Every structure is written in C-alpha cells, then in structure tokens.
Amino acid sequence: MSMYILALLGNLLIILTVSSDSHLHTPMYLFLSNLSMVDIGFISTTVPRVIVDIQTHCTVISYVGCLTQMSLFIIFGCMDDMLLAVMAYDRFVAICHPLYYQVIMNPSRCGVLLLGCFLLSLVELLFHYVVALNFSNCEDYIEISNFFCGPSEVLKLVYFDTVTNSILRFTMGTLFGLLPISGIIFSYYKIVSSIMRSSSSSGKQKTFSTCGSHLSIVFLFYGTAIGVYFTSSLSYSPRSNAVASVMYTVVTPVLNPFIYSLRNKDIKTAFRKILSRAF
Template identity: 55%
Template sequence: MNPRNDTEISEFLLLGFSEERALQPLIFGLFLSMYLTTVLGNLLIILAVCSDSHLHTPMYFFLSNLSFVDICFTSTTVPKMLWNIQTQSKVITYEVCITQMYFFVLFAVLDKFLLTVMAYDRFVAICHPLHYTVIMSPRLCALLVLVSWILSALHSLLESLMVLRLSFCTDLHIPHFFCELNQMVLKLACSDTFINNVVLYLVTGVMGFFPLTGILLSYSQIVCSVLRISTTGGKYKAFSTCGSHLSVVSLFYRTCLGVYLSSTWTHDSQTGAFASVLYTVVTPMLNPFIYSLRNRDMKRALRKLLCNTLSPQ
C-alpha cells in the first residue's frame, strides 16, 4: 500500500547511525568529544585573534569569522543528535527540521564564501604586497564578510521556501542524523519535486562553482607569482603564508566531494550519513589544529592567551 499524502505532518524521525542500543553510549561519547573539541578549538582561535594586536589583520579577521561559522555549523546538527541519543528519542518536529536545514545550508555556503575571501586575501598579499594595506582596507574586509552572509542567507532562504511548498508522505523516517536537504526533498516528499530539483542543483552548482573558481584563480596567480621569486627562501616564505588556508580548502572540498560521490555511487543511506560526518563535524574540528600548528603567529598568540588565563593575578 502506497503511503498517503499528508500535508499536516508535525514531526520527522531521525534514524541516526545505528539502531543498536549498545552502540548509543559510544556514539554519544564520540560525538560529544568531537563537538566540545570543535567549540573549544575555534573559540580559542577567536579569543587569540581578539586579544593579540599583532593579529588584527585581514587574514586573521577572516580566520576568526571562519572559526565562528564552524562553531555554528557544527552546532546546527550535533547537539540535537546528542539530545536524541540521551533521551532515546528520534523525533524532530517539522518546524525544528526546517530551521535546522536553513541554518545548515546557511553556514555550509558561508564556509565556501569565507574560504574564497581568504584566498583572495592571500592573492593580494603575495601578488600585490605593496598595495596590500590599501586594497584590503577594514571597510572592504567588512564588506566582503557582509556580502558573504547576505548571499548565504538568501540561498538558504530560497532552499527552505522551496521545501515549505511540498507535501510529505506518512513515511517520515530520515535516514540521517540531521535534516539534510536532499533526504527531505527527494526521499520523503509526495508532491512533485521537479522544480525543487532544478532549483537545488542550479543554485547549488552556482554557489559551488564560483567560490571554487575564485579559489583556483587566486592560487594560480599566487603560484605564478611565487615561481618568479629568485630565492628559495623567498619562495618558501611566500608559500608558508598560505599553507594553512590551502590545507583547510583541500580538506573541506575533498570531504564534500567524498559525500557527493558516496551519495552518487551508493544508495546506502548509512554510508551517506557517515560520509557527512567528515565535513559537518571532522573538518570544523580539524581547522583550528591546522591553523595553530602551521602558523607561528597563531601559536605565539595562543601561548600568550593561555599564559594570561592560567597565570595568577
């Protein structure tokens, strides 16, 4: 018997990773530790940038914004999953599901824009060092972040409004640990999703293509500029200034590509859920370590912050 159409649905069921009760404490402990590490690590980055006047530059301004977005990004999914495990409930209301989906898309797209802005910042710093302070003025930096927020919010709002027009079936089981857009639109809707699919792939393609193109263009110019440097030491110094950012970009896009390929090549929803952990939890958790371990100024600022915090007054 086919599931009937029901436009008055009030809740979904998040299936998570496993039905085994014995595994729930392990999953809870693992995700709680990763979430706390993510929040603490990114919060330390923000505090270090704010407290050290040497880090009041465009590069670290964008980095602190990226850390804030990473905290918010992870907080849209993990706390609800931890709450469901703790209360032994899989329920998420329709309103909370739509809200979670909105903020998830918002911060995911915002991550891409901020990484693109940071690539542009490195391009100006290496290819136009004499004009860096003039080009990357505080006004332009604030404008770039503001535009990134606005575009991300509009994209997320469009996707959410497209979901609100749909009606859903009585089979409301989401084979994921959060309300992921594709799982809701493509798997659970009873109404026609053709327009949603067109908008989803068109807008997602545009929002993915232009940031990635901007990053690739910026680094192609950086590479060409660095290769023109005659000394080995000069080349190393130039590459070292963007090594951390390049590592984060590589990690973010490789995990996103892994999620896309896993959803394309396999119909196993559990595989997609596990792959999503890479960019929703693991990547935001690793970003602070990458920037702190590969950046001398950041390590100095973090040591200064910790010493000031732990030393008696």
C-alpha cells in the same frame, strides 16, 4: 560529545587569541576568527541534536524542527564556503599585490566581504525555502536517511522525480558551491604563478607555509561536501553519505583551529603570550 567540546574550545581559543593580540588585527586573522565563529555555529547545528537523540533513543524531528535545522545548516555552511573563498582572495592580494595590500584590503572592504558572505547565505536559504514549500504536501511521517535535515535530504522529500531532484541539486550546488571553489582555484593559480616567477627560495617556502593551512581545510571541507551533494544523486548510499556528512559537519570544524594554530607561527606566539599572562 568529545569532538563537539574539542571543536568549541579550539575555535573559541582562536577567537580569543586573535582578539587579544593587536598584532593579529589584520584581514587574514579577521577572516580566520569569523571562520571559527561560523564553525562553532555549524557544528552546533547538528551534533547537540544527535547527542540528545542518542541519549533519549528518539529519532523523530518535527516539521518546524527540520526546517529550522536545515536553515541554520544552510546559513553556516554557505558562510563557511564563502569565507574560504574570501580567505583565498586575501592571500592572492597579499602575495600578488603586496604593495597595494593595505589599500585593497582596507577595513571597509573587509566589512563588505563579510557582509556579502552573510547576504549570499541568506539568498541560498531563501532559494531552498521556495523549493521546500512543497514539503507540506508530503506524508505525515517520512524517513530521513541521515543524522540531520540537510538540504539534499529535504530535496529528496519534496521531489520524488529523480530528474527534477538532480536538476535542482546540481543548480544549487553550482551556484553556491562551485562558484566559491572556482574563485579559490583562480586565486591559487595566480598565487602559484607569482611564486614560480620569484627567485627567492625562502620566500617560496614561506608562501607555501602560509597557504598550506588554508588549502588543507579547503580540500577537507569541499571534498566531502561536494561528494555528498553531487554523488548522492547518482549512486546513493545512506551509509557512505552519513560518513561523508560527519567528515564535513563534525571533523572539519574540529580540525580547523588545530590546522591553523599548529602551522601558524603568529598564532602560536600570541597563544604563548596569553599563557604567560595567565600564569
């Protein structure tokens, strides 16, 4: 409950700070505020249900409830993936093509990128729904070895064949996980190459400081998510799977606003302005 409240307050504070300061009305902070909104939805998909289950000592979820939770988890999780890739692209344009930044990252282009993130999330959801249609052929009561109905858990319920399960998992993980992270890696490869060609040490330090927050979240989110999605099909451990799931479904949304606010001078300056106006 404490972590959930902390995540809500931290992400709402980021949204309030960005929306209230006109100096932060740039593509970088537009994507950051959208990431905060997605993080609120992402953590709200799993944690409130866990809190209720702990209080009521009930560990049963209905068929409709399971699919609803899986749907929201896929939408917010995929949008998180895509927004991290879009933010990496934004940094690539700002650092490697600074003179054309305002032209390339114009409001219409930013809107298209955000819409694309949402549409790709719906595509992944539809893909999982087509696979999960066989779920109705399962038994009346089935045990899920995690604290929420995640896509990987539903795949295990639908396909008991290990080979089929692994093929589907790697296919969906590659399409909606590895492709965004490939874009992130390519963007930062170009960024690092551009920095190495620069002779200004202060410019290098400022660039690394700007990208450090984003990279911290990328490593935290993708490291645990990929670990859960891929390694569970090779050597499955319910305990380690649950611990890793907590990391990217609970800990990451909690840490995101603090990583950005503590390492970002613009956010801290805007936050001080809000406090000075309030008091």
